[in-house]
Structure formats: structure tokens, C-alpha cells
Amino acid sequence: MLRVMTCAVTGALVLAACAAPVNSAGEPSAPAAPVKASVVATPEGTAVPSPLPTVIELHAQGPGAGTDVIDSDGDGIVDDLERDLGTDPTSPDTDGDGLTDFDEVMLSFTDPTLPATYDGVPDAESDLESDGLGYLEEVELGTDPLVADTDGDGIDDGAEVAAGTDPVDIDNPGPATLDGQVLIFDGGKDEVSITADVDATAARQTRGGPDNGHVGWVDVPSMLTGPAFVDVAEDATEVTFVYPPRVTDGRVPAELLVAYETIESMVFLEPVEGTEPGEARVTVTVDADDIPTVVLLDREAHLALLQ
Structure with a gap:
């Protein structure tokens, strides 16, 4: 099954996807209608700045696609898309902030061409859900960078790290x-x-x-x-x-x-x-x-x- 991924940037990133099945001859059939996946707002008073384009289309390789699907830097974003983004197709981390271009576009909702997207805060320290942990630290810990309380135990991830408890184990700490x-x-x-x-x-x-x-x-x-x-x-x-x-x-x-x-x-x-x-x-x-x-x-x- 082939996929087309589209994302729009208007102060927040909107990710959408549509599937394009192929027939038995390997030729693409009519694509399905796009399905909106999620919307994540950026911190109040801030916005993802240009040069990100308003709409970016990522076409998977397939018969007759006519799209460059080479990923020279292996960051998960094909070179065509990197050129649309303004990122470097030969570097997995265009702005050198410690986050890959793919992570910034798809996961951390930061600008892959700027090392500090929001109010001068380094992207690696970006804390969209305000739990006291930066994005890169959450990746290393295995916590969810978009959820303040990953394990759902009522204690924010940052507070658990500070207390020395496990932010991904609902039973650690146990109840008082x-x-x-x-x-x-x-x-x-x-x-x-x-x-x-x-x-x-x-x-x-x-x-x-x-x-x-x-x-x-x-x-x-x-x-x-x-x-x-x-x-x-x-x-x-x-x-x-x-x-x-x-x-x-x-x-x-x-x-x-x-x-x-x-x-x-x-x-x-x-x-x-x-x-x-x-x-x-x-x-x-x-x-x-x-x-x-x-x-x-x-x-x-x-x-x-x-x-």
C-alpha cells in the first residue's frame, strides 16, 4: 500500500495521510481522500515561522510516481521533501540542535531550520506540555514529549524524574x-x-x-x-x-x-x-x-x- 503524507503549518502542524492502493498489475488506483490525524497547538503567542511551506507532500515510491524518493542523509525525509522544507538533504540535523529533521517535523513540532523555535528556547529543551522536561530528555527517558504524565499515575514526568521515580511505570512510585x-x-x-x-x-x-x-x-x-x-x-x-x-x-x-x-x-x-x-x-x-x-x-x- 502506498501512502501520501501532507502536513500544513499555520502556527501549529497539521498532519494528514492518505492511502493509495495499487491494483494487481502494480499500477496505482485512485487515491483515497485525506484523513486528518492530529493537531498540536504551539505555545501561546508563538508560531512555527517560515521558511516552512504551507503544504508539504511526501510521495512514497511507486510505479509512475515520478518523485525523487532518495533519502541521502537517512533521516527519514526524502530529498524532495527536504528541499521543500528548506532543510539540508545531506544532513539529518540541519540546524545542529540535536534533534533530527524528521523528529522536528513530525514529533517535536519545532522548525528543523532553527535551533531555537520558541522564544529563544533551544529546540532540544522545548517543553510543549510543560512537564519540566525538554524534548530530547523525554526521548532519552522514553516518556511522551506531548503528554505531561506519561504513565498516568497523577504525577508529571518532570516531578517523577526530580523525585527519582519512574515516569513510565504507573506503580512507581506507589500511592502515598x-x-x-x-x-x-x-x-x-x-x-x-x-x-x-x-x-x-x-x-x-x-x-x-x-x-x-x-x-x-x-x-x-x-x-x-x-x-x-x-x-x-x-x-x-x-x-x-x-x-x-x-x-x-x-x-x-x-x-x-x-x-x-x-x-x-x-x-x-x-x-x-x-x-x-x-x-x-x-x-x-x-x-x-x-x-x-x-x-x-x-x-x-x-x-x-x-x-
Whole structure:
């Protein structure tokens, strides 16, 4: 099967391809209509400058093609196309920036005739997806230069490299933990933290954190902190809400209540002491459809409201 590749440059590169099958006699039949593959925008306020032509056609070798398909420098771009691009057919890296002409045209979306396409930044350091890694470094690491988080673990590639973890392994690093459970939300010293007894796969499907938009818990005077929620992936998941000393504000568990509210009901739970002085915790079993709202309350103040 023969292919014709066309790309247009208008502040971004648009790659398109069409297939030109041959018949049993080896003669090309009517070509198929072009199919757009992808559009990648350049950084805001910048554009791929001339001398790149508006439309470039690359014809594969075939009977009657009448096109020079010699690739003198072996960079993956035939000499005819290199002349259209303004690149050097005898050099795989026309501008000497460390990226081959093919990479610049097809992958990094930089100008193969300029060593610094965008705002004076060397093309080898171009970071279109803003993950903190340059294009050449991403190629060497095996990460995707157009995706900030290659392995999809929620941590950008650059942050993983800085931390010494593997940006192409979703399980490295594993999820953060607190007291042996996966940390779903880290509230630090000023908010509730949420942990769950789940494996790494379920952890990626579990969400939790502040639920400040809950209309049922607005300006309730007995609240010691805003409502929180958790959304688990599996039934019967053990979840713990950890309230730091700054939230309990000197109260012991006997002076606290925890409101546990789902669509179907609301109950009040008694917290227990945590692992550090002044900390309070409550552990609940949550099903996938529950999505509870959990609120820490001053016991005396809230009981007075209920009277």
C-alpha cells in the first residue's frame, strides 16, 4: 500500500495521510481522500515561522510516481521533501540542535531550520506540555514529549524524574500511605486527611477531599471543619478520616461527634484517639454507591442544636 503524507503549518502542524492502493498489475488506483490525524497547538503567542511551506507532500515510491524518493542523509525525509522544507538533504540535523529533521517535523513540532523555535528556547529543551522536561530528555527517558504524565499515575514526568521515580511505570512510585493505608487526601495540619484500605489499582479509582459545596452544611455553628467526602471503587472499603490537633482544637474524642451522611441516611459516630496527642479518627465501611459526606462536630454544641 502506498501512502501520501501532507502536513500544513499555520502556527501549529497539521498532519494528514492518505492511502493509495495499487491494483494487481502494480499500477496505482485512485487515491483515497485525506484523513486528518492530529493537531498540536504551539505555545501561546508563538508560531512555527517560515521558511516552512504551507503544504508539504511526501510521495512514497511507486510505479509512475515520478518523485525523487532518495533519502541521502537517512533521516527519514526524502530529498524532495527536504528541499521543500528548506532543510539540508545531506544532513539529518540541519540546524545542529540535536534533534533530527524528521523528529522536528513530525514529533517535536519545532522548525528543523532553527535551533531555537520558541522564544529563544533551544529546540532540544522545548517543553510543549510543560512537564519540566525538554524534548530530547523525554526521548532519552522514553516518556511522551506531548503528554505531561506519561504513565498516568497523577504525577508529571518532570516531578517523577526530580523525585527519582519512574515516569513510565504507573506503580512507581506507589500511592502515598499513612499508618499502613493509602492516603486518598492529605489535609496536612489544617484539614482532615482521608485514608483507605485499598490496593494501588483501587487507589487510582478512589477520590476524596473537601466537600465545601454541600448545601446541607453551610454555616452550621457546631462544625469544627468543613465537610469532606469519599468516593470508593469497591464495596466494603474501610476508610479512615483523620482530624489533626489544629482541627480538634484541644477537644478529646468524648467531646466530639462525626456526622456520616449518605443519600439514604445520616448517623452520628464517636471518634477515637489518633496516633498523636490531640488527633481524632473515625473509621467507616463505605460501599461504592454511598459517596458519604463526613463532618466533625463539637458534641455539646451540636446536641444543643438538635434540641
